[in-house]
Amino acid sequence: MTEHQVINPLSVGVDYEALAGRFRPIFSRIAAGAVAREQSRSLPYEAILWLKEAGFGAVRVPVEYGGGGASLPQLFQLLIELAEADSNVPQALRGHFAFAEDRLNAAPGPARDLWFKRFVEGDIVGCAWTEIGSVAIGDVITQVSPNGDKWRLNGEKFYSTGSIFSDWIDVYARRSDTGGDVIAAVRARQPGIVQNDDWDGFGQRTTGSGTAHFADAEVEAENLIDFATRFKYQTAFYQLVLLATLAGIGRAALRDVAHQVRNRKRIYSHGNAPRVSEDAQVQQVVGEISALVYAAEASAVRAAEPAQQAYLARFAGNDEAERAANVAAEIQSATAQVVVTELIQRATSELFNALGASDIRQGKALDRHWRNARTVSSHNPVIYKARIVGDWAINGSEPPFVWQIGNGPERQ
Structure with a gap:
């Protein structure tokens, strides 16, 4: 072991099966x-x-x-397994793992x-970045102000994913005072913070992606971090969490359609076999879904490798x-986004071709796979990612490493 490694040990990966084995019983409970x-x-508080x-x-x-010492491909493989159990949970932890990654990139x-x-003691970090309403693109209304040897945080955020569960x-x-952009790591359990579970999306x-209100919330000075020091592959990282979530949704859809076909007793008079599980056309549909999910998962894990190299x-x-x-x-995260988005939306729609009208009943909740996939795919619009990838391939133009959303200029 070199002196550099002793001073600054890195997470380069461990035995994946041993690592995943610690959590698979929990994934099953979830x-x-x-x-x-x-x-x-x-x-999902529990x-x-x-x-x-x-x-x-x-x-x-x-x-x-x-800690676990996982590499980034191993982290995202774990998140795929977790998303297969419940796709809401890895997205709820997206802000945590991004903040943890930033601390991994911080100076020793x-x-x-x-x-x-x-983190080792179990603390979880949520996120609150996006403002909606009258905020202009590039502007930040939420402010931190000096208050003695501490700071006070005031503002309102939407899409505060996972924060309602967090420490x-x-x-x-x-x-x-300076107008500089910062990350304020604020303790969630204090009087100055009110969180609402008011996310009303269909997937x-x-x-826990609701509104967070900050009214003179206290921030310790050491937890005010210059945004310019944020880890450089952050947008790729955020996208990789969504790709893992999509791949997990695909695995869950495949699991459920195979189960439903395996146990289905009703057949059609114009079908191809006395049992649905033996019907060649139905087998083909499930086989195609399996291939779509396989390609999506392989793309998601492969896309994580450059992020590990960046770390x-x-x-x-x-x-x-x-x-x-x-x-x-x-x-590579953007490239994978273009294809994984399409693969999983197709897989979660095609599953109904292997089933019958009874399988669209709400009690089976099979529609959740498509609704969840469509919702995850609506983050970070894929059309812009395709353009960025194309511009890189044609012109060698570097992608944006940080981007924002807000109101554009009013029409004259």
Whole structure:
């Protein structure tokens, strides 16, 4: 072991089966309640707690600090398995793993060590970045203001995914004194924060993606982080979580359609066999769904490899190699997004071709797979990602590493 590794151990990967084996019993418990949560729109507080207690939030923390030491491809493979159990849960943890990744990319020292300790002890971080309403693109209304040796946070965020389950919230804000953009890591359980479960989308309904209100919420000075230091492959990382979620939705759809076909007793007079499970045309539909899901999962895991290289390059001391790795992470996550989005939306629709009218009943909740896939696919519009990939292929134009959403200029 080199001196560099002793000072700054990295998460380069562990035995995947051993790592996944720790969590698969929990994934099974989560899966057992997924349909009931969907039908009653019950938030997965218990599921998140099981994962916290098992150390799932620390799987990327280096082994030397008590974490799982997983590589990024291994993390996203785990999230695929979790999404197969309940696709809402990995999306609810998206902000946590992004903030943890930022701390993994931070300079070694006591501040980073403290966050690693928190993750290992089970702390979970939510996110609150997006503002809606009258905010103009590029503007940030949420502000942090100095208050003695601490700061006060004021503002409102929507799409606060996972924050309602969390111990901390990763808030994108602007300093009132300098106008600089920052990340405020704020303790979630305090009087100045009110969170609402008011997400009303037709899919991913239990991710805790509601409104967060901040009124003089207290932020410790050491938890105010300059946004310019944010890890460079962050947009790729956020997209990779969604790709893993999509691949997991596909696996769940395949599992459910195979189960329904296997156990279906009613047949059509113009079918091809005395049992649906033996009908060649139905077998073909399920086989095609299996191939779609296989390709989506392979793409999602493959797309995570450049992000791992970008993480390693962060500490390798070669700026040009790090830049190239960050470009590759962004381009390959965007490329995978273009194809995985289409594959899983198709798979979650095609499953009904292998079934009958009775399988669209609400009690089976098979529609949730398409609704969830369509909802996840609506993040980070795929048409723009396809253009970015094309511009790179044709002109070598670097992709944007940070982008925002807000109101455009009014028409004259």
